[in-house]
Every structure is written in C-alpha cells, then in structure tokens.
Amino acid sequence: MMNPNIYNIIFILGFWRLLQVCVNTEMVFKTTNIVCTGNPKYVENVICSVKARNWNNAVAYMDCDLVLPLQNTTFHLEVFKKGYNNRYHPFLVNVMIKMCDVM
Incomplete structure (x- = not known):
C-alpha cells in the first residue's frame, strides 16, 4: 500500500505541471x-x-x-522573478490550497 503522503506529492507535481502548461506559450x-x-x-x-x-x-x-500524522495540510505556492537589481519579487502566482479539500 502506498504512503498517503505520496498522493500529496503527486498532486503537487501535477499541479506544478498544469501551471506550466497553462501559462502563455510566448513567454519562457x-x-x-x-x-x-x-x-x-x-x-x-x-x-x-x-x-x-x-x-x-x-x-x-x-x-x-x-x-x-498530518491534519489540515496546506500547500503554498508562490512564484518570484528576479528583478534588475538581482532581488526576487513576487510574480503572478500566490496560491494556498487546503489538501483536505482536494483529496
């Protein structure tokens, strides 16, 4: 039997891949x-x-x-981009997902 946390990791990686596909294809x-x-x-x-x-x-x-054991697990994804001054600034995505709602 698979570890229940492996499902969380699979979901996170799937969500990350979906995010990559859904962005504008002209931007890299x-x-x-x-x-x-x-x-x-x-x-x-x-x-x-x-x-x-x-x-x-x-x-x-x-x-x-x-x-x-984990209860009320949340997943927080935030994307940063590097600015002209070599500092990272928030960029477009700041998502917090409650894993109990997804599973």
Whole structure:
C-alpha cells in the first residue's frame, strides 16, 4: 500500500505541471530554484530539488520524513522573478490550497 503522503506529492507535481502548461506559450519561464520548509514538529529531513529533464522541462522533487500524522495540510505556492537589481519579487502566482479539500 502506498504512503498517503505520496498522493500529496503527486498532486503537487501535477499541479506544478498544469501551471506550466497553462501559462502563455510566448513567454519562457525557467525554474532554477525551489525552497521547501516544514514544521520541525511534524517533519524531518526535508529535501527539495529541481532536476532538468531536457532544455525545456524541469521536475521538482520533495522528500521528507513524517514524525507525526498530518491534519489540515496546506500547500503554498508562490512564484518570484528576479528583478534588475538581482532581488526576487513576487510574480503572478500566490496560491494556498487546503489538501483536505482536494483529496
């Protein structure tokens, strides 16, 4: 039997892919960095990475060890773009999803 958290990760990756498909095709976005944080009371060893599949696609991976069962899990996705002064500024997307509503 699969771990219930694997469904959350599959949903997150599917949502990220859907977001990439739905954006304007004339614009090109390149995902170079991903930051994952977790509450140390619930998760340990949080590891996130972006791996390039080819020149145009990248896949985001997340791996963590659960310490306690999760309840009322939320997923927060925020996209930033680098400005002319090499600082990151919020860009178009700031979404928070309650996973219990989706599952």
